[in-house]
Amino acid sequence: MKTKISGQTKLYAVIGDPIAHSLSPVFQNHFIQKRNIDGIYIPLKISSNSLTSSLQLLKDNFAGFNVTIPHKESIMQYLDEIDPLAKEYGAVNTVKILDGRLIGYNTDGIGFSRSIENIDIREKEVLLLGAGGAAKVIAAEIIKLGGKLTIANRNVDRALGVRDELIKLYDRPVQVIQLNQVDRLFDIIVNSTSVGMYPNIDDLPISSNIVQEAELVYDLIYNPFETKLLKSGKKFGAKTINGLPMLVYQGLKSFEIWTGEVAEDREEEEIYKALSKYIR
Numbered sequence: 001m002k003t004k005i006s007g008q009t010k011l012y013a014v015i016g017d018p019i020a021h022s023l024s025p026v027f028q029n030h031f032i033q034k035r036n037i038d039g040i041y042i043p044l045k046i047s048s049n050s051l052t053s054s055l056q057l058l059k060d061n062f063a064g065f066n067v068t069i070p071h072k073e074s075i076m077q078y079l080d081e082i083d084p085l086a087k088e089y090g091a092v093n094t095v096k097i098l099d100g101r102l103i104g105y106n107t108d109g110i111g112f113s114r115s116i117e118n119i120d121i122r123e124k125e126v127l128l129l130g131a132g133g134a135a136k137v138i139a140a141e142i143i144k145l146g147g148k149l150t151i152a153n154r155n156v157d158r159a160l161g162v163r164d165e166l167i168k169l170y171d172r173p174v175q176v177i178q179l180n181q182v183d184r185l186f187d188i189i190v191n192s193t194s195v196g197m198y199p200n201i202d203d204l205p206i207s208s209n210i211v212q213e214a215e216l217v218y219d220l221i222y223n224p225f226e227t228k229l230l231k232s233g234k235k236f237g238a239k240t241i242n243g244l245p246m247l248v249y250q251g252l253k254s255f256e257i258w259t260g261e262v263a264e265d266r267e268e269e270e271i272y273k274a275l276s277k278y279i280r
Ligand code: NAP
Pocket: 069, 108, 111, 129, 130, 131, 132, 133, 134, 135, 153, 154, 155, 156, 158, 179, 192, 193, 194, 195, 197, 220, 221, 222, 242, 243, 244, 246, 247, 248, 250
């Protein structure tokens, strides 16, 4: 537990609304303490209405902050500089404050790609469930890694919007389908909808039969630790990955952007284990 805070202590935060259940403070402070860094990372509830009025306080007092729902897109208008990758995704999840300037980055894509770095998805048929903020980033990464992408969403127009942006950026074919009309099998299934998240842990975004031939079932959700979708994948013999590795990798990448401190593999592993225990 951090007890020594001085005027020199560097402040980091995650801003969003709701924010009370964020896991970022848990693992970022774990890393800060293990590395003996004079810093602290706190959750800050900032509503859509108070984002503008909160920025000066953040600028004057913090060294960096993470950005989550609902500010990932709206924060962009206030930034002095935006990293090309964040521009490409149209969303920022990390802000570094340097000499009073706000510089935006996005580490979600790196987090996702890192979490599947041992899996070759080239030419694999990939079904991405969802077309929200996270889906856009994941879709871009799947395309860049060479997967053949199909997006399934409840609101098809939203998915078509994401498809158009992706085609403009990467000039690769993307299929779109209504979520409840998925009727063929895929090599890889990634859930980026919030269906199955606590407390609705018995919900499935698609029929469990769709996962029967999948070699990998990935769910961005980490609470519960194993969603019903992941349980179905496991039952059919698929490799399964939950949302924790992505969360940890994106967060540690943010910390690296703020401080230059690069987490070692064993530290990532230790944080992952501590968080898994914490959630369970
Ligand atoms: P978002 O922008 O609000 O998008 C939500 C998505 O879920 C949309 O595709 C939405 O479909 C779909 N959805 C919601 N309720 C549904 C329902 N009842 N039936 C079918 N579809 C439904 O949220 P987001 O930021 O993309 O986040 C999505 C999920 O990813 C969340 O569970 C979040 O916790 C998780 N996430 C995890 C990480 C990580 O590091 N592990 C990072 C980011 C996000 P419509 O478009 O039809 O409404």
